[in-house]
Amino acid sequence: MTMNRMTRTALGICLVASASTLALTGCSSSDNGSTQSSTAASSDSSAEDARLAPSVCGTPEDDGQNHEIPVGDADEGPFHMEANYFQPGDMAFDGGMMPAYADSIAHIELDVKVNEEGTKYGWSVDETPADLNIDYTVTDKSGKEIVKGMFMEMNAADGSHYGTNIPKSAEAAGLVGSLENPGEYTVTFHIAPPKNYGLHQDKRTGVEATEWFAPFDVSMDWLYTAEQKKCIVDDPRA
Ligand SMILES: [Cu+2]
Numbered sequence: 001m002t003m004n005r006m007t008r009t010a011l012g013i014c015l016v017a018s019a020s021t022l023a024l025t026g027c028s029s030s031d032n033g034s035t036q037s038s039t040a041a042s043s044d045s046s047a048e049d050a051r052l053a054p055s056v057c058g059t060p061e062d063d064g065q066n067h068e069i070p071v072g073d074a075d076e077g078p079f080h081m082e083a084n085y086f087q088p089g090d091m092a093f094d095g096g097m098m099p100a101y102a103d104s105i106a107h108i109e110l111d112v113k114v115n116e117e118g119t120k121y122g123w124s125v126d127e128t129p130a131d132l133n134i135d136y137t138v139t140d141k142s143g144k145e146i147v148k149g150m151f152m153e154m155n156a157a158d159g160s161h162y163g164t165n166i167p168k169s170a171e172a173a174g175l176v177g178s179l180e181n182p183g184e185y186t187v188t189f190h191i192a193p194p195k196n197y198g199l200h201q202d203k204r205t206g207v208e209a210t211e212w213f214a215p216f217d218v219s220m221d222w223l224y225t226a227e228q229k230k231c232i233v234d235d236p237r238a
Contacts, residue, residue: 051225053067053227057087058230066158071083071084073220074218076216078121079112083109085107087228088165088166090236099165101236103168104165105168106165106228107163107164108163112128112129112162113128114126114128129194130153131153133195134190135189138166138185139188146178146179149166149173150164151164184224191217199211
């Protein structure tokens with residue numbers, strides 16, 4: 001157990017629900033019924049819920065590495081997918097597709113890897129498939145859209161993925177609200193196949209599939225803690 005994990009355990013991080021907001025706070029077993037203990041994501045009931053880990057940014061524990069906060073994962077169709085979020089990314093070559101670092105509150109990404117089913121399109125297991133068309137929509141518990149946008153392909157220090165920055169406010173897009181405060185949301189990813197991307201069909205070189213997969217949606221419950229905001233700085237390249 002690292003010092004970091006020991007500290008987190010000592011803090012006894014709990015998610016406190018009040019009228020319409022969630023907040024991270026320390027709690028103990030003596031807290032009353034207005035608090036609920038964190039739910040472990042794994043089957044090990046003693047394991048901490050990684051979604052609730054406090055940010056190390058600005059603390060002596062900050063190791064300078066990026067710390068992704070998990071949203072969830074899914075295995076569907078030709079892909080295994082893992083969604084994470086963290087502070088906005090400062091990007092080169094984004095083609096103007098992505099909200100700028102200074103205008104954003106978070107970066108959300110989907111690590112898409114080919115599974116066994118995906119090999120019929122000629123991909124290799126665990127590779128990142130190129131040229132997918134992915135968008136995301138965040139809704140609140142009433143189903144109201146909070147923010148949505150297109151993902152793009154990009155590389156970070158930990159490899160290739162799909163993602164985008166989430167703007168501080170979605171008002172310009174006619175949506176509502178922002179992710180300023182912690183909350184419980186649903187994020188839905190719409191996964192569509194590549195366009196203008198060939199599939200060999202001839203006898204010598206052809207792949208098994210004769211057409212691309214049908215577009216599909218993957219939804220995940222998003223326990224959003226807003227912890228990534230602690231990692232936002234004035235100059236992300238400094
Ligand atoms: Cu990214």
